Amino acid sequence: MRYELSDEEWIALKPMLPNKPRGVPRVNDPRVLNGIFWVLRSGAPWRDLPNNFGPYTTCYNRFVRWRRAGVWARIMSALAGPHDAAVQMIDTSIVRVHQHGACINRNRKQSMGRSRGGLTSKIHAVVDTNGLPIRLDLTAGEAHDNRLAGKLLSGLKSGALLLADRGYDADWIRTLVAEKGAWANIPPRCNRNEPICFSPYLYRARNLVERFFNRLKHCRRVATRYDKLAANYLAFVQLASIRLWLRVNEFTS
Template identity: 90%
Template sequence: MRYELTDHEWTAIRPMLPNKPRGVPRVNDRRVLNGIFWVLRSGAPWRDLPDDFGPYTTCYNRFVRWRRAGVWARIMNALATAHDASVQMIDTSIVRVHQHGACIIRNRKQSMGRSRGGLTSKIHAVVDTNGLPARLALTAGEAHDNRLAEKLLSRLKSGSMLLADRGYDDDWIRALAVNKGALANIPPRCNRSEPICFSPYLYRARNLVERFFNKIKHCRRVATRYDKLAANYLAFVQLASIRLWLRFNDGVDAPPTASMCQKVEVLSTT
């Protein structure tokens, strides 16, 4: 069936799943994970899960229980430890909240914000040289892009290059990069009185973070937010990112602009 884990992906992710040596053995992990990924990719309600994956309640309960236990976040962090930190790109993407996901009191506490188009949420992401996610976060749709910049860039490594759009053109962000020993290549705003060093050529590599958002939004459960709880929606974003890492390690999604990233690395050290 479509969207199922390949043998290589299952071999890679299996050791990172919780171990249950005692008690009643749980339902086949691979079948349940395939059911969760089917919901992620298709965007269908849990009740529409095909019978091949077993009862939908089993998949849903496993998804929520492991989310609460931090399993998805740990797998994401474990895979992201191998990221190429020579170039890091930060950006955001707005997602429309479906009407079924807005039926909760005090939407603001669930990272939902109201604008002209209705309720929206905003995904914040930091990706590496290959366009693979390293850090993820979620806010309301009307939040400024740089609201979580300090948190997401806290692991910026010395000698790396930070690429971002004009929304991150603030002195404190540039100072943060300098304190971390990194180089910030951010286009200056038109109202800046003092000139800022900026390379349009290096900035071209920033399209990788845009491609990342495009890839995870192939998953309908990410492209439109159906979840009332922000924690559940962020877990789906993490699962989509985990799948990107697994496919990259399997050699399916090789970075299309590796040569460009190599040029960025060379120029950033000169």
């Protein structure tokens, strides 16, 4: 069936899954994971999960339980650990919140906010030299692009090059990058008085982060937010990123 893990992807993923040496044996891991990835890619409700993946409650409960245990975040960190840190790119992407995900009180606490597109969330991402995700986070849709820049750029390496658009042209961001021994190649805003060193040629490589968001949104569960809880939606974003890493590792191994 479409969207299932290949044998190579499963071999790479298996050692990173939680070990359960005691108690009742866990339901077939590949079947459950394939069910979770099917929902991620198709965007269908959990109740519409095909029968060959088993009960939808099993897949949903496993997804939520491992999200609470930090499994998805740990797998993402493990896969992104050996990334190419020579060039890093930071950007955001707006996602529309579906009406089924908007029926929870205090939406702001769940990274939902009002913007031109209605109720939206914003994905913040840092990608490496190859356009693969390193760090991810969420805010409400109307939040400024650079709100999480300090957190996301905490792993910036000395000697690295940071590429970002004008939304990140702030003195505190340039200072943060310089303190880490890196160089920020960010186009200056038109209201800047002092000259800023900027290379349009190097800036052209920033399209990799845009292409990352395009690939991320091939997963319909990411392209539109159906989840009421920000933690569940971020887990789907992490799963989509995990799949990108697995596929790259499969082709390069």
